[in-house]
Amino acid sequence: MLTPARISLGVVDDHPAFRTGLLTSFSAAGFRQLAAVGSTEELGALRPDVVLCDLEFPADCRQGRDAVEFVASLGCLVIAFSHLATADAQLDSLAAGARGFVPKSEDPQVFCRAVTTVANGGHWIDPALAGRLLRDSGLRPLARQEIGRPETDLLRALAQGDALDEYERRAGLPPGGGSALLTRILDAGRRRRRMVLPSAREYQIIELVGRRGSRSRDAAAELHIGESTLKTHLESIRDKYVQTRTGVLPSITPREAARRWAEELDGHRTDG
Template sequence: MTLPRPSGRGAGTTGRPVSVAIVEDHPITTESLAARFAGAGFSVLAPAPRLEDLDPAAAPDVVVCDLHLPGLSGAAAVAELHGRGLLVLATSGVATPDEVLDAIAARAHGFVDKAAPSHQFVPAVTAVAAGSYHVSTRLAGFLLEDSLRRPLSRNEIDNTERNLLRGLAQGDLLDELCAERDLSAPAAHHHLDRIFDAARRRRRLHRPSPREAEVMVLIGCRGLTYREAAREMNIRESVVADYLRTARTKYLASHPDAAPSIPPSTAAALWARELGFG
């Protein structure tokens, strides 16, 4: 699963060991992972049970980040780490497809099920450290389902990429697929790059804009009427309704299980709470 990229961060090229930080609040997982990484020759930083415990000055090649953390958590945690210029491998035992895809949208370079045996983490970290991606079977399923359910109007992934995801979702490893399909490592990396880019755009498209988020909070969480919200935001009442409708459309697109008849204010309330705005 290692895909050395010429422009990678160089962990693999300079010969020094890959350094890994683990942000995870469960000591058992941390210990077993750290032991496995150390056994694979990685240098493991002091474990951080919360994102805030991670030394801001530390510059590990890869951060393995749990998606359910006390304090800053989930996609927000991934975004924070990405903001520090770090490569993130997300992990979780219980994250929903939405949470995982949000983490990918926040520029996580891969996702590994926490229930997966710890030896799966080693190739994943190696791939991410080399600047590439790790697509576990589960992540491949999420990405494939996302692409089938919410197609993009432009720059959508092509059939080769979709079939690559299919193969990964069927439990094949990237190496096996490359060999089977006569795909070079750089070509595979290019495909993954496009897949991740599409996933991010897909996700962004179905996220509330800042103004929409504001309306969602005012009406969904604080229970204001359209008129009160309009006054609060200095806009016309009809614009508030527009924002709310768009938010509802996006909510329905990213929540296929939701009832299509859901009222905009209810959708706003549920989504705002889910996204932690309230």
């Protein structure tokens, strides 16, 4: 088992005071290989074993799902953290490759335990996140049933506060059996969410209609497509938004869905 002294750790957060405080806590806990930067763009050649990555950054930086996906693409194990992230943003971070999520308000000792767990091949799923995963799997199941009774039983147990090793013993699973179930759960959630991500063209329309507020006629002209084609894309954006956001009514207009999606990409929207 990797001890803190053998784990290299990176922290990506644009608030210097928080970075400094967190690094001080990790140093006191015995972590020796530490690095901290203000954005994913500043990681450069750094390749820590585990990276704690905030989900909120200025608009000119990668943020949310994109930040996590980039750090994971470097070969680092990622734990997302945030103060304002919605339930959907937390699930999106898991879909992007994060192996867990820690609320920014948590005690530093929780961050230390999370990093050690993930560095040793595990996941960090607290009761609140387990409950969100359980609810999400019921709201948006895959076409094929890939989350069965063993997986849902595990999520229910974690949501009630059970430790993973406790559940393994009670369920008669071998050591590591719970982690294997968690991997299946997260893989299924990743596939479920990627099925409803916007296409490249839809991201362009979110930019023009959602962020800039362009009229349909003007947006269609800029993209060199017909207004009827633009309308079809907007309806697709609305449908995907409804499928990937809890509590959003299907009656939301396509233009409003594009606007909300643009706000979320900018990191301004925290409800939902």
